[in-house]
Amino acid sequence: MKKTIRLGAGALGAAAALWPLASAQAAGCEDLVGKKVGGGVVTSAERLPAGAKLSLSGAWAAAPIAPLPAAICRVKAQISPVAGSLINVEVWLPETWNGKFVGLGGGGYSGGLDTAAIMFPPLTTQGYATAATDVGHPSSEDAKWSNGQPEKLIDWAHRGNHVTAVFAKALIASHYAKEAQRSYFHGCSNGGRDALMEAWRYPQDYDGIVAGAPAAPWTRAMTGFAWNMQALDGPPKVTFTPAKLKLVTKAVMARCDALDGVKDGVLEDPRLCRFDPAELQCKSGDSADCLSGDEVKALRAIYQGPRTRDGKQISAGFAPGGEASDWPAWITNAKSNQRNFATETFRWFVHRDEAWTLDRFDLDRDFALGLKRMGPVIDSDNRDLRPFLKQGGKLILYHGWNDAALPPENTIAYYGQMSKLAGPMADQARLFMAPGMGHCFGGEGPSKFDMVAELDRWFESGAAPERVIASKPDNMLAMLAGWPTQTVQSRPLCAFPKRARWNGTGSTDEAANFSCVAAE
Structure with missing residues (x-):
């Protein structure tokens, strides 16, 4: 990538x-x-x-x-x-x-x-x-x-x-x-x-x-990228600071690090980790040591992965454990790699329209169109x-x-x-x-x-x-x-x-x- x-x-x-x-x-x-x-x-x-x-x-x-x-x-x-x-x-x-x-x-x-x-x-x-x-x-x-x-x-x-x-x-x-x-x-x-x-x-x-x-699974992966950007863009828009991501990773490790028998900041198999970001939700409002309700919602969407309106899973979501180190460049930064790839792929490979922007993305419509227009060549x-x-x-x-x-x-x-x-x-x-x-x-x-x-x-x-x-x-x-x-x-x-x-x-x-x- x-x-x-x-x-x-x-x-x-x-x-x-x-x-x-x-x-x-x-x-x-x-x-x-x-x-x-x-x-x-x-x-x-x-x-x-x-x-x-x-x-x-x-x-x-x-x-x-x-x-x-x-x-x-x-x-x-x-x-x-x-x-x-x-x-x-x-x-x-x-x-x-x-x-x-x-x-x-x-x-x-x-x-x-x-x-x-x-x-x-x-x-x-x-x-x-x-x-x-x-x-x-x-x-x-x-x-x-x-x-x-x-x-x-x-x-x-x-x-x-x-x-x-x-x-x-x-x-x-x-x-x-x-x-x-x-x-x-x-x-x-x-x-x-x-x-x-x-x-x-x-x-x-x-x-x-x-x-x-x-x-x-290029078409499914790019659909997932667009899904993640929608989760962050809202409304309302969610911006994760490095401190908030560290808070999440710390909570993940506190709950799941010892499951593999060694406390080392690494999960041997994150699928065994039952972490819900709602554990960190602020009791009221928002502050540096907890997550707002909108942040919890966005995290859940990224962990879950993209789904159609009728509940069909298109792609897996992302595993817990790497939020602080790996998410900023790829997911949460304002000019993240996922944002760039989602925009460029759907703009040129699918819609073929230089004016197309990510705020026009509709998952059900654009995923189906992507499978038709680029899937047979790229996937x-x-x-x-x-x-x-x-x-x-x-x-x-x-x-x-x-x-x-x-x-x-x-x-x-x-x-x-x-x-x-x-x-x-x-x-x-x-x-x-x-x-x-x-x-x-x-x-x-x-x-x-x-x-x-x-x-x-x-x-x-x-x-x-x-x-x-x-x-x-x-x-x-x-x-x-x-x-x-x-x-x-x-x-x-x-x-x-x-x-x-x-x-x-x-x-x-x-x-x-x-x-x-x-x-x-």
Whole structure:
């Protein structure tokens, strides 16, 4: 989603035996310019040595990024699958290749090129060839680029990542004189929507897929965003101060923190928390140490999630526990991300009217119109992944419980329904819920983990991951930028529906002292 750096590359675990390149191949990087392969043409190619300076683009251009750890050939290319479509692609080819390829998804209305400098290096250092795309238009925080451009909408929705996969695999086979033995895809947020779109619409593109906090039910999610804004806009208008949100989180923790056996400011499973904001309602009027009646009403609506006038639930609401840390940027600030996405999506994708404003939103009417006008192109929450699974595909889903961008329980519902349809193939998918984690990274709980490495081990060993270790660095932004950090806490993420439980002895900051147990 908006201005979000997505985790998922991480520090990869041991990869398969690396396949050293012949020196002639490494020296031939610049010779790739002009090469036509896989439906695209290479526009530039340059060798970047270890230690080369990297930089981000877009909103993150000023962020200090760690130098490149290992030499690569950075290839830029363009693909024009249909008239009105021009897709930019970047592929990094490591000089020491492990025989595998990873495609990376985007975020919000943009592709994955903005953050290539932080997402690619950990992967290429372990030998993976990597690729990402701008999905057909420059990085943007609005959706005006889609106005009168149906092919650009299709490129962003699904075609951009598909043609990138086809091109990248063809380029890899040409450059290394050997096809990739395995291909993976990873994305979080809208990149998670990209991931499930690949699994559903293009099951031949990738062998294994990691989808984090997927915005797959785009129409339902955007309807939920608009619902939340209506809850805050009233009348009367409700403005939550940081102090009021801290008051709410403190009350949530007082009631529910100990339910998982450890008082640490993190809920292992917020669904067990029976918190009603009416507990904090002022006896009369309003004051800093209680909630007004209108604030209680707004909170209840956000926890509940959007419903039609006849009571039909459209999307899950948000879990309690992350109000103070994660809600301001996404929900409660005057210029929140949810407000921007709701406005831009319904303005351009649904109504196609630059004058449309959020105060005109009618849930029953606009949800139905959204399903008709954008759902068939954008939504990737089709639960039938049998074509992907039948060819041996494996899927890992993950979602942070403190996510204030996309409701965690939507992913749980998707996993359950997809598994039911998959039948005996359901064992080829796993879901990991991350307590305290915000949107794709950060939050109160450990949120540094490497699902690409888990996916690769699954393929190599044949054993599905049941316990993934998540850690919390002392500086999350430094970790994302590739600089060294120290671990201050670790916990296991358990394959859903199991939960982590402290063994009763040892530090509660060390994963080794926790076991994955069946949900009670």
